[in-house]
Amino acid sequence: TQLLEQSPQFLSIQEGENLTVYCNSSSVFSSLQWYRQEPGEGPVLLVTVVTGGEVKKLKRLTFQFGDARKDSSLHITAAQPGDTGLYLCAGLLQGGGADGLTFGKGTHLIIQP
Amino acid sequence: NAGVMQNPRHLVRRRGQEARLRCSPMKGHSHVYWYRQLPEEGLKFMVYLQKENIIDESGMPKERFSAEFPKEGPSILRIQQVVRGDSAAYFCASSPNEARNSPLHFGNGTRLTVT
Numbered sequence: 718t719q720l721l722e723q724s725p726q727f728l729s730i731q732e733g734e735n736l737t738v739y740c741n742s743s744s745v746f747s748s749l750q751w752y753r754q755e756p757g758e759g760p761v762l763l764v765t766v767v768t769g770g771e772v773k774k775l776k777r778l779t780f781q782f783g784d785a786r787k788d789s790s791l792h793i794t795a796a797q798p799g800d801t802g803l804y805l806c807a808g809l810l811q812g813g814g815a816d817g818l819t820f821g822k823g824t825h826l827i828i829q830p
Numbered sequence: 831n832a833g834v835m836q837n838p839r840h841l842v843r844r845r846g847q848e849a850r851l852r853c854s855p856m857k858g859h860s861h862v863y864w865y866r867q868l869p870e871e872g873l874k875f876m877v878y879l880q881k882e883n884i885i886d887e888s889g890m891p892k893e894r895f896s897a898e899f900p901k902e903g904p905s906i907l908r909i910q911q912v913v914r915g916d917s918a919a920y921f922c923a924s925s926p927n928e929a930r931n932s933p934l935h936f937g938n939g940t941r942l943t944v945t
Contacts, residue, residue, distance in 0.1 A: 719872075750933070759834070759921050759936030760873070805873065817863055817875025817889060818934065 720744055721806055721821035729827040733795055738824040740806035741788040749782055749789050749808040750818065760805055786811070796828045835904075836922050836937035843912050843944050851907040851940045855924030862905045863934060864890075864897060867919040879905060880928070912944045 722741045730736055740749070748767045752760035764773050766782035766789065773780045777800075779792040789806055803825050807818040835854040843849050855862050864876040875889040879899040890897065894912075899905040909916055919941050923934035 752936075757938065759923070759938050760934075761936070762933045765933060807873075817865070817878055817886065819875070820865075820873040822870075822872035 719822065720810075720819045721808060723804075723806060723821035723824050725824060726822070727825045727827075729829060730796060732797055732828055732830050735792070735794050736796055736826070737790055737792045738804055738826070739788065739790050740821055742808070743787065745786050745811040746808035747786070747811045749786075749806060751780055751789070751791055752805040752807060754803040754805060754823070755801075796826075798828045798830050801826060801828050834922055834924050834935050834937035836920075836940050838940060839938065841940055841942050843942065845913055845944060846911050849909040849912050849916070849942055849944075851909075851920050851922075851942070852904040853907070853922030853924075853937060854904045855922075856926075856935050859924035859926050859935070861925045861928060861932075862899050863923045863925075864905075864907050865921045865923065867921060867939070873921065876907075909942075912942075914944050917942055917944045 720742055724739050750765045751763045753763055754760040764780045769784045769786045771782045777794045781790050793800055803823045805820055805823045807820045834856055837852050841849055860881050862879045865873045866876055867873045877890045877897045878886040881899055882901050894910045896908045919939045921936050921939045923936045925932040925934055
């Protein structure tokens, strides 16, 4: 059973378009993080969201944590080829569970020039 | 660059051999996590260690796998009698403190291939 479901699994769009990817769960998370991973490298942290309803912006990237802390979205405006990568959401379960983050399987994003 | 260092980057072992994966955390970090990544499954938590202590090994198989983080030197993930199903990318991450939502800094992984 996958605790964090990410969608879409694959997304290929043209440079300059906008896109949104999603991270959903039926469980409540005390915090949620988004990472980007490029081939042959480890994930790199983009943002951590902690409060339900929280919105954080990182240049052209906007992250939102759902009010109930069960889901999150990542919106990219005017996508660029440099945004290409595997986007992973990861969370810490509310009320305990393993000390390690629970990861989704990721969204493979390709931005074509 | 004082990032998380993992070695080797690539490791090939025959079935039945032992694999030893090393991880040096970022300077000043005393908390280490090991994850395994398979294309179909994503990143899976294996074990969380602090210096000389295993804090949570709930994600690690009970047999053949062990991990340590000695007072001096890198953290080691050891896989005995490897099987083909152990082939995966193994990532180490470190954090500066024990806060559960503390950001993780990942290394570039060790890609283990079992032939």
